Amino acid sequence: MLVRDRLTWLTYAQLAAWAYFLYGFSPVVPLLRDEQHTSRAVASLHGVAFALGGLISGALLPPLVRRFGRAAVIWGGLLGVCVSAAGLLLSHALPATLSWAALASTAGGLVVNGVTAALADHHGPGGPAAISEANAGAAAIGVVAPLIVGSSVAAGLGWRPGIAAVVAVVVAIAAFALLTRVRLPAVQLQDSPATGRLPGRFWLVWASLLATGSVEVCLNLWVADVLRTHAHVSPAGATAAVSTLLGGMFVGRLVGSRLVARLPGAAVMLGALALSAVGFAIFWPATAPWLALTGLVVTGLGIALLYPLGMALAVQHSGGQPDLAASRTSYAVGVSFGVAPFALGSVADRVGPHLAFLLVPAFLAMSALAIVTLRNRVAAAQPALAPTLD
Template sequence: MSFRRDRLTWVAYALLAWFAFLQAAPGLVVPYLRDELDIGYTTGGLHVAAFAAGSTLAGLSAPRLEAALGRRALLWGSVAVMMLGVAGLVAGPVVAVTIGSLLVAGYGGGLLLATDQALLADHHGEQRAIALTEANVCASAAYVLLVGAIALLDWRAALLASFLAPVALFAAARAVPITTAPAARADHGRLGAAFAVAATMMFCTVAAEWCLTAWGASFAEEAADVSADTAVALMFGYFGGVLAGRVTGSALARRHPPPRLLAAALVVAALGFAVLWPATNPAQVFAGLFVIGVGLGNLFPFALAVTVALAPDRAALASGRAVLAGSTAVLLAPLTIGALADATSITGALLVVPVMLALAALALYWVTLRL
């Protein structure tokens, strides 16, 4: 059976890309905020953690909110909340405001992510792995667009300009039917031990990814001894690798099962870290970021496909729990890296990455034996 992309699919893809554009923004904005607000690595990490904390709360509440409000209302309501939080970040004059605004943005973003993923999983059924992988290709393209937008515009202007996307999508999707999963299956129930291990695997993969997403620019700034602008520009390597990896992964997802592809992505990510970690010049930093991006970029979509497939008849609940696991990782990983960087160095702190990759590989092996 061929995979069909209808208007609902494209709207879901575009909304996920917009979410990804803003989700990655705190990590790239932190070097500027550190200069503007005179803050250290730990306080900088609180900005990324605030977004993740909001997403964690969203993961807990998304299934019940969907049951109460309906999927359409929750989808567009979450967009509005995310826009409100980002506007606060742009206008915020002090740390308390910028961190609080990212908490709001993260809550809206987490609701949007959980709802969007559940929508795609329900809409495409057994072909959900293809849909989720393609959606994350769109997300990785948005990462590259973010770096380019910040390079060409002031970072504040880049974030505000992105608001045009959901406004246009809302106007284009008013006639598109968006159905809600039955409440009895959507908002409660146990998902089993295998799902719990898969969620732990997802935590580790997202933690590894966000160590680089949040601190890659700061690592480049210190390792290669370059300016904040140059460090952000070097992140083209990372996000370009994420995009290349997801495009390749999307094609491979049609012929190979997600567990096998996830295992390959973990290996590529480990090889990329081996290139990146000892880097001392911009060229090697760029090369290392690209290779590790190829691997890390595929961890989330394939881990998500493996995890949600363990509860195929309860996509909303499984997606909400997956978002909870991932957002908890985004909450803890940047804070851990920031604290370790203040105590040692950003280079030493990034040794958390191979540890997370190894733990994810062990969890994948356990889950695969039980599939």
């Protein structure tokens, strides 16, 4: 049973602040391509910058937690996100926007992985439900972010003021923490080793996260472009329409937090992958905006649980090393952020974004294969454990 306290709500809010930046910036990439007069492949370098930041944060997290503690690392990450937002507000050249994207991803990775490990430790058996619920809140904020950015674009202000609003969000969260005097507990050194060996099952989850991360980043970065070129939605409307995907993710994570508390994680993951495929099958061929948006909602319902449940499974199969597992998953997410959007952008420059989007179901199939293998290994190991349980 999940019992929420002030610490729970604080970590939820911290994750939501990063989500505002992430989901607000993702649909901006096509606008940056227009602004900077680059190809889709070059614009997708912002995804590579996010990947680089994810890899850096994964390497930094264990030693930083050991040295400063989770609380300082998470707050430091939020500060880095604010600095990045301010930098983007003042920057227009490609090298500058790439640099700020990399810094934001590094800082955001510290927030995400710190919060995930904190919730897993704080809630024990209720950790997977708490992680899913935290990501539901993040998706709810993510619904708002593209709408604010899209409204800013429609008003002629550009996208930057909408992104910079994250600073106000972080200030409000810090004020809440100060007023309520809630703090993350200290972490024992053995709970966050800088090095260690993770079980083979963890690496199956890692492979699944690599694939599902590729799905999510491709959708967030390029779905607005497909809406513009295939469903004939205006640039401002396509940017704001990403909220339909995130709306589906919010509902999916809210409902999913109940499912993961009652059903095996692998079974829920496979169901989510199947629903994602159904939603994509509706979205991809649609030329009418309403049908394309309907497909995005269904897709959002499916992909909602892929990341939070993948993170929960990674911690579950980490052999009691939550911080190390969280840091290593950053590499999976980082690689997916770098390789997938660049591959999709490169293909899109040759055949168009619509055909290039067929990479998405391929990534879904890759994740399903990894989870089926994990489930089979767990099932095979259970009979061997049975005599010790009698």
